[in-house]
Amino acid sequence: MSGHSSASSSPLKMYFAVFFALLLGTGLTVFAATLDLGPFNAPVALGIATVKATLVALFFMHVWHASEKLTKLVVIAALFFLLLLLGLTMTDYATRP
Amino acid sequence: MLPTRRRSPLPDSTVVLHHEEQHRPELLHHFADEQQQRDASSLGMWVFLATEVMFFGGLFCAYLIYRHWYFGDFAAASKSINMALGATNTAVLICSSLTVVLAVWAAQTARRTLLIGSLAMTMLLGLTFLGIKGIEYRDKFVEHHIPGASFSFENEPIPGHTGQYANPSHAQIFFSLYFVMTGLHALHMIIGLGIFLWLFLAAWRGRFTPEYNTPIEIGGLYWHFVDIVWIYLFPLLYLIDRHP
Amino acid sequence: MEIAIPQPLERENYLNKRYGVWSWLLTTDHKRIALLYLISITFFFFIGGFFALLIRLELLTPAGDLVQADTYNKLFTMHGMVMVFFFLIPSIPAVLGNFLVPMMIGAKDLAFPRINLLSWYLYIIGGVMMLHCMLTGGVDTGWTFYAPFSTNFTNTNFIEAGLAIFVAGFSSILTGLNFVVTIHRMRAPGMTWSRLPLFIWAHYATSIIQLLGTPVIAVTIVLVAAERALHLGIFDPKLGGDPLLFQHLFWFYSHPAVYIMILPSMGIISEIMACFSRKRIFGYSFVAFSSIAIAVFGFLVWAHHMFVAGMSVYAALVFSLLSYAVAVPSAIKVFNWTATLYKGSIHYDAPMLYAFGFLGLFTIGGLTGLFLAALGIDVHVTDTYFVVAHFHYIMVGGAVMGYLGGMHFWWPKISGRLYPEGWARLAALIVFIGFNLTFFPQFLLGYIGMPRRYYDYSHMPEFQVLNVLSTAGATVLGVGYLLPMVYFLWSMRYGKPASDNPWNAAGLEWKTASPPTTFNFEEEPIVTWEAYNYEELDAPHTQEVPVAR
Numbered sequence: 001m002s003g004h005s006s007a008s009s010s011p012l013k014m015y016f017a018v019f020f021a022l023l024l025g026t027g028l029t030v031f032a033a034t035l036d037l038g039p040f041n042a043p044v045a046l047g048i049a050t051v052k053a054t055l056v057a058l059f060f061m062h063v064w065h066a067s068e069k070l071t072k073l074v075v076i077a078a079l080f081f082l083l084l085l086l087g088l089t090m091t092d093y094a095t096r097p
Numbered sequence: 098m099l100p101t102r103r104r105s106p107l108p109d110s111t112v113v114l115h116h117e118e119q120h121r122p123e124l125l126h127h128f129a130d131e132q133q134q135r136d137a138s139s140l141g142m143w144v145f146l147a148t149e150v151m152f153f154g155g156l157f158c159a160y161l162i163y164r165h166w167y168f169g170d171f172a173a174a175s176k177s178i179n180m181a182l183g184a185t186n187t188a189v190l191i192c193s194s195l196t197v198v199l200a201v202w203a204a205q206t207a208r209r210t211l212l213i214g215s216l217a218m219t220m221l222l223g224l225t226f227l228g229i230k231g232i233e234y235r236d237k238f239v240e241h242h243i244p245g246a247s248f249s250f251e252n253e254p255i256p257g258h259t260g261q262y263a264n265p266s267h268a269q270i271f272f273s274l275y276f277v278m279t280g281l282h283a284l285h286m287i288i289g290l291g292i293f294l295w296l297f298l299a300a301w302r303g304r305f306t307p308e309y310n311t312p313i314e315i316g317g318l319y320w321h322f323v324d325i326v327w328i329y330l331f332p333l334l335y336l337i338d339r340h341p
Numbered sequence: 342m343e344i345a346i347p348q349p350l351e352r353e354n355y356l357n358k359r360y361g362v363w364s365w366l367l368t369t370d371h372k373r374i375a376l377l378y379l380i381s382i383t384f385f386f387f388i389g390g391f392f393a394l395l396i397r398l399e400l401l402t403p404a405g406d407l408v409q410a411d412t413y414n415k416l417f418t419m420h421g422m423v424m425v426f427f428f429l430i431p432s433i434p435a436v437l438g439n440f441l442v443p444m445m446i447g448a449k450d451l452a453f454p455r456i457n458l459l460s461w462y463l464y465i466i467g468g469v470m471m472l473h474c475m476l477t478g479g480v481d482t483g484w485t486f487y488a489p490f491s492t493n494f495t496n497t498n499f500i501e502a503g504l505a506i507f508v509a510g511f512s513s514i515l516t517g518l519n520f521v522v523t524i525h526r527m528r529a530p531g532m533t534w535s536r537l538p539l540f541i542w543a544h545y546a547t548s549i550i551q552l553l554g555t556p557v558i559a560v561t562i563v564l565v566a567a568e569r570a571l572h573l574g575i576f577d578p579k580l581g582g583d584p585l586l587f588q589h590l591f592w593f594y595s596h597p598a599v600y601i602m603i604l605p606s607m608g609i610i611s612e613i614m615a616c617f618s619r620k621r622i623f624g625y626s627f628v629a630f631s632s633i634a635i636a637v638f639g640f641l642v643w644a645h646h647m648f649v650a651g652m653s654v655y656a657a658l659v660f661s662l663l664s665y666a667v668a669v670p671s672a673i674k675v676f677n678w679t680a681t682l683y684k685g686s687i688h689y690d691a692p693m694l695y696a697f698g699f700l701g702l703f704t705i706g707g708l709t710g711l712f713l714a715a716l717g718i719d720v721h722v723t724d725t726y727f728v729v730a731h732f733h734y735i736m737v738g739g740a741v742m743g744y745l746g747g748m749h750f751w752w753p754k755i756s757g758r759l760y761p762e763g764w765a766r767l768a769a770l771i772v773f774i775g776f777n778l779t780f781f782p783q784f785l786l787g788y789i790g791m792p793r794r795y796y797d798y799s800h801m802p803e804f805q806v807l808n809v810l811s812t813a814g815a816t817v818l819g820v821g822y823l824l825p826m827v828y829f830l831w832s833m834r835y836g837k838p839a840s841d842n843p844w845n846a847a848g849l850e851w852k853t854a855s856p857p858t859t860f861n862f863e864e865e866p867i868v869t870w871e872a873y874n875y876e877e878l879d880a881p882h883t884q885e886v887p888v889a890r
Binding site: 147152153154155158159163245266267269270273277281 | 523
């Protein structure tokens, strides 16, 4: 159900655009992994992954056009607590002698 | 349109008509109206996905810590899993996410053939993913990289550090996390396939209309989430240190 | 005491609408599911209590003479696991929450009634697995099942216990999901967020914790089970694993879990305090937001359980500071409840007696948590009876008191009967006395050095006096807990039929019949009044007597 569906062809254009962006991102990730970027290999890979995940969430899962603010709040809350788990645990591991 | 199957009320449930209403049979009686039912179902799936984020999050936490501690050993172990198959699987899942949004759009615009075709394609792609995963697991079994009694990871060089070899115990931690994380992901895929089979059968019987297609939408949300988890698993597990 | 004459209830309600075992086992009525839970959790309360009794009997004497060391390890483990996972975490949300949340917001049922029934079945399956585990030897890892003991060294069947907890955890997650969606989506017209009873705010906050915390312990159990079965090395130091990682993942859930146990109780206290002071809760918004704050802050403090485990001291500093912060919203609530009493018209019915007990005992328990949050003090009292006393003050003096108060307060609504007030007040007094006699000596014991989880303290026989006091208190407490069970059951047949609103309390649930019909409301209510409108309820022109007895 989409409270405000635009003209029937424009969501399709968007879906295919996102689809190609995702495939492109995958190719880019693989290519970047074969380069020696020093300490930036991991951030680049994770950065591209985050862009891909964001595209899926915003456009395939309709978060961008969500009529309910609550949907966005649930997504943000989940990410917040995930980062909390990862981040606060790392305060221990990063500061051990 | 084919007649829809009426949900039979359980004994002593609230699903009992006690006043006459002209409404669609899909409306459950404890809801005030269809909009409320739709909003509740959608919110319910989103909240469930939030719990799944935390479920996988615990594993990501463990993974990140050990990767930080044993980078070289993890890199060596990562090199031994098949990047081409992993990348292919990533593409397969991305295609399946596309077929899912096409299915939702088809339901919203009363395109029955596209709907059924997209749902079937999604399942096919999901099975492809699992098939490729099966091949990868079999490879690991053959190479004795499955953690446990028969695990062996001797004399594997650490990438970028000539002369150094990976510590087998630390490599075993990598593989333990690899199997638990991809295994749980695969389990979620299997559940997703079950959900989409149900959606496919319901769509075949004409259950979904532009006014009522919430199950497809929320099934789609679940599928996209499983895709997102893989989007992160692929670079983390397969691409630790792949440059020559 | 009047002659007991059985007085059947004539009107159709959710209890007598349909008879037969299957009408209960396949019900989707939230009220019937609440009663199914009530029976189940009471059963597990007895089991957990039985283990507590054996523990206290062993500790009567310094020597380890009642049971062997391994058995004692199993006793405190099973006591903890059953009480935490099968009593405290489900209790209030699954019983009172299930029963009241839809009614308090003006809904016919929860958002997902069949998932609600599934929650109960998952709880039962987990419970049966835990019972089977107990009957086949039990587990001796402590309820905290730390690695590497649970993964490598214990000879007991931990995997079964772990899976039982996993299944019960899934039940908890689904209950939380149901509540969040219900509260967001099914409020009656006019029931805005600022008109919600604080009981609802408390359950909303609790549900957030259940949803976001439980999955982490679920995946931790998966890892422990996998490690135990396959010797993976994730937590085994000999293979490069870190036992502290287990503790981080475990406590990430288990600390917020204690807020799952206390927040619903706080919600009950707000309702009781308002009704029996005949006043709106002082600082409603502060109490509501404090519930959310407790839920969020509760996720920031878990490593205070690990101060002496070998974690980084800099991280310990951070967690210590955060642990001080988490006490603030709880303190805000205590101040607000106290302020509610000021210039209120106080009635000393049994629910209020439990609420008073809660107020004092929760405060003591909470303040002693601050002692533990201080790194310097924690080094000395951690893993002693000081900690045991601290958490029992909150769990038993706080959560269980609130639960009993709530059961008494809503009993007329649930059963359509009045319980005998005299006996109830006596029971409340016995519980209060028994509780303090059991657990206050444990603060002293911990402070003077008695370690927890020890079955033999013959190296320090001077601990015995306080231990004897504690065991004596436990017996009194047991009597106090048995009494309500007896008179509640008695009242179901012989109690005076209750009116719709015997307390003249505020809240939509009191506008339903006692007991309610299956659909709760004849027609959907439209809310035009604020929460806790006691001034209107007590205004001279109303027909009802302020406190009906």
